[in-house]
Structure formats: C-alpha cells, structure tokens
Amino acid sequence: MTKGESDLSFSLCHQYLAFSSFLRYDVYVCPELPYPTREQILDKISGVDGVYWCCKEKVDKEMLDKAGQNLKVVSTMSAGFDHIDVQELKKRGIKFGHTPNVLNSAVAEIAVLLCLATARRLHEGRLKIETNTWEISGPQWFMGQDIQGSTVGIVGFGGIGQAIAKRLIAFDVGQLIYSGHSPKPQAKELGAEFVSFDELLKRSDFVIIVCPLNEETKEMFNEAAFNKMKPNAILVNVARGGIVDQPALIEALKQGKIFGAGLDVMTPEPLPTDSPLLSLPNCVLLPHVGSATIKTRTAMAILAAENLIAGLEGTPMPAPF
Numbered sequence: 001m002t003k004g005e006s007d008l009s010f011s012l013c014h015q016y017l018a019f020s021s022f023l024r025y026d027v028y029v030c031p032e033l034p035y036p037t038r039e040q041i042l043d044k045i046s047g048v049d050g051v052y053w054c055c056k057e058k059v060d061k062e063m064l065d066k067a068g069q070n071l072k073v074v075s076t077m078s079a080g081f082d083h084i085d086v087q088e089l090k091k092r093g094i095k096f097g098h099t100p101n102v103l104n105s106a107v108a109e110i111a112v113l114l115c116l117a118t119a120r121r122l123h124e125g126r127l128k129i130e131t132n133t134w135e136i137s138g139p140q141w142f143m144g145q146d147i148q149g150s151t152v153g154i155v156g157f158g159g160i161g162q163a164i165a166k167r168l169i170a171f172d173v174g175q176l177i178y179s180g181h182s183p184k185p186q187a188k189e190l191g192a193e194f195v196s197f198d199e200l201l202k203r204s205d206f207v208i209i210v211c212p213l214n215e216e217t218k219e220m221f222n223e224a225a226f227n228k229m230k231p232n233a234i235l236v237n238v239a240r241g242g243i244v245d246q247p248a249l250i251e252a253l254k255q256g257k258i259f260g261a262g263l264d265v266m267t268p269e270p271l272p273t274d275s276p277l278l279s280l281p282n283c284v285l286l287p288h289v290g291s292a293t294i295k296t297r298t299a300m301a302i303l304a305a306e307n308l309i310a311g312l313e314g315t316p317m318p319a320p321f
C-alpha cells in the first residue's frame, strides 16, 4: 500500500477505536507508525483491556504477561494467526477474533496471478529483455505451461481455496483436486475431488498452498514432497512461508525437479536481498500482498475493530476463533 492507502485503513480503525475509548477502554493498537520494536510494544501493552493487532509480532506468553490481568480481548487484522498463541489466550480466558472471508477474493486473485506469472515465466521473460537475450528464432523458445486442461491441486480447501477454484474453473482446468483433513461439502458443486496429500503431489500440474501454518503443516513441502511432484509442476504459495522448507524448494527449483514457484509468502519476511530465491529465474516473488487492496484492507480493518469492540462489550464477535 502507498502511505495514503495505509493511512486509510488506519484512520478507519482509529475511528472505530475512538468509539471504544468513548466506552472507556484502554486499547493498544499495534503497530503505531513508525513501526515499534518488540521492546517498545512490550512497554506500551501493560495494563490494556484490548489489543488491536495488525503486525506479525508474536502474541505469546511474554506479551500476555506484560499486558496483565486487564486484557480481555485480542483482535488481529489478519485471517491467519500463526503469530498468536491461541491456546494461551484460551487458557487465560482472553477472547480472540480474526478477519477471515473478507480477504478471500483478493488472495484468490493473487493466487491466480502467481499461477499465470509462473506458468508463463513472467520474471524470466523480463530478464530476457533486460539482458538482451531475447531469441528471435525457434518456435520452441520460451515455452510455458497451460492452465487450460491442467490438474490443479489445492492444499487447504477453505474460503480462499474455494475462491481460487471458482476463478480457475473459468480457465477451463482439466481437473480440480484438493487435500486437507476431510472432504468439504462445497467441493461437489465446484467439481473438486478430495485426495490425499501424496496423491495431490503426484497428480497436480499446479499445486496451490492455502492451508494455515501450524505444527502439522510446518515444512510439509520438503525434499520428499518435491521428489513426488511432476517436473512440469508449478508451486504457488499464498499462505505462509513456513509451510515450505525453503532450502529444499530452492534445490528443487535449481535442479528442475519442478518447473517453477510463485510465492507471495516466504521465510523470513521481509526476504533478505541476498536470498538465493531472488536469483532463480523460475521463481516469481511478491512481498506478501495477498490481501493488500484498499477495499480488502479496509474491510479487514473494520472487522478487526468490530471484533475488538464486541469482545470488550461482551457481545458476540462477528468473527471469533
């Protein structure tokens, strides 16, 4: 977001929070701008009733101890919450809200963008022009992959996964398959088939990661997983970088075990400028902007504020977890 755009989300959330201060609650909005250090956050969080969280700093035991006994609610302006110790919140009876669903379309659009950009070698194409290596002979030069007719595997078939499926159907995909804990009732009308993770890896031309990061999914895309994927496969990750064993992905891309990767998320974020990912022509990178549209971020800011106020007021949160 430009500064003006981010100001818009922040000013909306501040309007809501002005309402909550009218209700005489002490609320900490993180981050304030400029971005604080963890030590500064720890200093400021002490004694608050509620926390409005739109940063990736961990809300863990240390943070909660520092906040103290008054804390009644934590509201994160994100759908994912791997940075928040939800078990610890539960143990302490602190309410917790997040912002699912309002970002489904925006993240699905980024997933489609990464499928297309990686399949048609967007980054590498730009490099060919920049380095004057654009070849004018040969019909087989610079060929990519089709989405049309391909098998698309979606890992995690929640709201975002289903939104991606809907959009890719318009590209005439051959087969839609998905993996997860259990079959989803919504899959039937999308014509998506529930398969095991292993089968998804073996069959898919496009593998799209949309599941949450947790103990079970951490680095589930490791060397063994890449060995099972097709050499023409494209990996797209719009979920969390930690789901992928990044050194194993780098090796897979270098050795041509898979065709390419399109990543909106990586490890760490921000990615250091000397990361080997940046020197791979078959890797398309975005700086974690899945939900970063004005409309979506505004909807997330409002929902997070509504969650917070409901939690403070003791009314039902619109999006509790």
Ligand SMILES: O=C(O)C(=O)CO
Pocket: 077, 078, 079, 080, 081, 103, 107, 239, 288, 289, 290, 291, 292
């Ligand atoms: O809301 C989230 O969890 C996101 O990562 C949006 O991109």
